[in-house]
Amino acid sequence: MKAILDHLGIAVSDLPASLAFFQDTLGLQLEVSEEIASQRVRAHFISAGQSTLELLEATAPDSPIARFIEKRGPGLHHVALRVPDIEAALAHLKARGIRLIDERPRAGAEGSLVAFIHPSAAHGVLVELKQPAPKVDKFKTVGRHTLGELELFSLSDGFLWLDGGAMFGVVPRALWGKRLPPDDANRIPLGMRPLIVRGEKTILIDAGCGDKSDAKFAEMYGLERAYHLDHSLAEAGIAPDEVDIVVASHLHFDHVGGFTARDAGGRVVPRFPRAQYVVHRLEWQDATHAHERNRASYLAENFVPLQDAGVLTLVEDGAEIMRGVKYRRSGGHTAHHQVITIESAGRTAVFTADMYPTSRHISDPWIMGYDLYPMDTLSFKRAFAHEAVEREYLIFFEHDPSMAAGYLREKDGKRSVERVI
Ligand SMILES: [Zn+2]
Ligand SMILES: [Zn+2]
16 A cells, blocks of 8 residues: 555644744745535645645534544644555555544545544554545647648637536436546536637637626636637637637527627627627527526527627528538437537538537436436437447537547447547
């Protein structure tokens, strides 16, 4: 068993006094504080070289830390060892008859997994095992790809954080949490990745959430847009007035918020001055007649101004937007949700929008809780995956935090994605 010292846990009863000592007197740096609701404790991490001191402050009288202090007073509480594979470490200890407090790992701070060894088995020391969360690398740069005679640019409108459970529907957190570790509020980071297709015309597919929302909205969805669509377009060398057509996969705010913007006078206007905007006729119908279940996602200011400005084109299933670029109805997520197929010189790319929101959704039953018709999503995914593998579609993942596009591979019944961008 390989382990290194991760941190020392110190129970404190007077936080300001403790901070005065560790920070001011010893000159150490307080890095971050985090509430761990399940333990009724607030942890303050103080950097000490390779390891950390974790000051533990009880947030309720029945907190384990409060009870510890009651019995023994403030002081050293536990020693935490970092292990690469906590399941393997627990199995190793169980096999040797070591008494454990946690037989199975549970969620710790910062998306880590933790388990405690009983002090009676560790000569009076409470030992924590900790497997740190794998870092989600949030990839934001422009990805460029040539598809036959077309040029594709994957762009970024920044990131949003959504509830992990809602993103994976019936899939338990024990499974999705390993692939996309959540924060303390159980949220996972998601990209917003519009796509430019350049051929005889310049097409923009979806446009991220845009910048019309207020601070409360930004906070609720954890918007991170220091780098956004304008930066991304500039990096790709495309001016907003070069965009001829803007296409919507569907009208949810995280896809079409960037269709409109506020002008100097505060009026909401189309954001791409020369573009026609293409929307499916029945998706438009649904978005403009929202109900309790979808109302939060359909914000009129993102699309109604397009109609007012006379730049809206409503189309049907299978509509050809430009030679080689077509709507294909997937349904499922919304009744008329579209994926966009892009074909040139015998090669096919597919912008899958909320059908495969991330590369972690390639397994057929990994379907978002947000989907209105999950059984429709399932039947579309089943048929689509076969096609995508056989015909080597390049798949664009609009919400993936760290990958813009890849090929779907299947070997011995196991699916994976070979990253391209
Ligand atoms: Zn959606
Ligand atoms: Zn979405």
